[in-house]
Amino acid sequence: MKKRITIKDIAKELNVHHSTVSRALRNDPRVNEVTRDAVLAYAREHEYQTNMNAVQLRGTSNNAIALIVPNINHSFFSDIVSKLTNLAYSKGYVISVFQTNEKYQQEKEIVNTIIRHNFAGVIVSIAKDTVNSDHFGVLSKFGIPLVFFDRICEDVPTPKVKINNYEITAKATEYLIKKGYRNIAHLTATTSINVFRDRENGYLDMLKKYGLEYQQPIMVQDDFSIELGKKLLSGLWNMPVKPDAIISSSVHMTVGIMLEARKSGIRIPEDLGLITFGSLLSSEIIEPQVTCIEQPEAEIAEISFDLLEKMISHEIEIGKSIEKTVEAEIIFKKSC
């Protein structure tokens, strides 16, 4: 393990002062061409790399952006991560992705790490567990730009990119009602998160509008999973009044529902209508193809990045609340 080479090492080797080396490396015009070329050649030769810790210590800025997501192996998030990464790269930034695993505690520690390392900005979708937003408030105190997307903290004044969850869920519910379904269940998660609360309200308001009595809002605590989907359908099917349609907040649960339905001889869409948020890689192969609500990941990534970039360049001041809403879309298939 050789010690890392510094500008002083180069300076000593070339018999110039380290400040000259510093200038040469940054193509400062006020340095002799010969000296500069010698420095650059030596630096390349010895694979000199700037020590960013020193640079940032002096207050100069950073091109690393942090992206915090609950879960990386969920296609909604991995798509956004992927798109943001490419977008950022094309603009000269590097994205570091952090996964909270849906845990408030991990989220807090990640935010602290970000502060300690002076990231240029942060893009976040919060964990299900997160009830307190103080840790995000601290970011502004340190002057670090922050943008929320999808799952946001309402009470933190900063730009936010939301999806029209209320409207799209209401629309999905109404679609089911118009198709003749009357007992619609809604599987979603904790209403402490805007996303699930909005969906829940869209669902309930539409039931009310059509005067339907059957209400089955289920807020799951556990992580969305195939197993959970199976369990939930089997539970619902053992109740005195069965649902005749389900809106599911997660494809993982939806797959479980379809498997359980097949196992129990429940026919889709005849016995059970189905609409799911998100889409499957293999959605076209599955029979019946599932009507799904697609979220515009690319658009979310672009808007979020644009807002963050404007904050970094001071076009938007830190602490300013801006709300953008993007539209999800129902892709109608055969499952209802």
Next chain:
Amino acid sequence: MKKRITIKDIAKELNVHHSTVSRALRNDPRVNEVTRDAVLAYAREHEYQTNMNAVQLRGTSNNAIALIVPNINHSFFSDIVSKLTNLAYSKGYVISVFQTNEKYQQEKEIVNTIIRHNFAGVIVSIAKDTVNSDHFGVLSKFGIPLVFFDRICEDVPTPKVKINNYEITAKATEYLIKKGYRNIAHLTATTSINVFRDRENGYLDMLKKYGLEYQQPIMVQDDFSIELGKKLLSGLWNMPVKPDAIISSSVHMTVGIMLEARKSGIRIPEDLGLITFGSLLSSEIIEPQVTCIEQPEAEIAEISFDLLEKMISHEIEIGKSIEKTVEAEIIFKKSC
């Protein structure tokens, strides 16, 4: 944007020297309890956060580990990212994920970023584009521990975690042969990457062993995608001699193959046997269920992290070549 609070600010406020503050914050026993409590209280109150740039500048180490993957929205990688993130967290590290997007150029820049920021270690699966491994060699020069998994650079002396691609592909090929398939095509990617080369050799050697004449090794250049799968099957089906089985290196392509097969009336498994690497979230719902080769993501994550941790703690020296191989497994279903 307030300036960030430093130990000197605290020192001035409390009329002690900043070194005392430093000691207090790190619970150095040689500091008066009263002073220490005052410092800690003040720090908490004003949300003091260590400036890691200063700490690292002094040479102290870092708890951030970099993870470089080609693509985050591919389930193999996102599973590993997810597992590694949790593993690292439980051991007090934070994982930063970087996506190369399969591009050598991006990979190089990411490695430079990692060097400039003094990460504690790096875990990598290389991009398809990567033909030159110099940028990884540089990491050792800077004393940064490096572990490869899955897609590795053979010529860089450092720990590597591989999958038994040769054996498992040979086994899959043999299985198809024993089932009576004779014209087996193999869809994979560039043989400049160990993973695809090993699979290719496993396939070819098994054809040779059984004296089969039909050979159809296809090394795709483009990104694996559903569209590509469709195109490839349709192309194969227009050849004078059609394949009667396919081994696919990617579920994305496999989905495309299945869609094209359905569209063209090609029956699976009767007209075409199918084995795919990787598995689908919805694999159980799909008809026919596809025989797939599952890779042990959890094990890969654990072994890779373990090796890296041992390098960080100097139990394993930098530059030492260690090869571990984990076993993929064929899950037999109805597609062949």
Next chain:
DNA sequence: CTGTTAGCGCGTTCAA
């Protein structure tokens, strides 16, 4: 128990 001093690597004065 606490203060002083020095230096990590870099960029930016100010002076020559």
Next chain:
DNA sequence: TTGAACGCGCTAACAG
């Protein structure tokens, strides 16, 4: 065109 000196925030060695 180059050099000298300083300081970013922090910790460690040394001195009281």
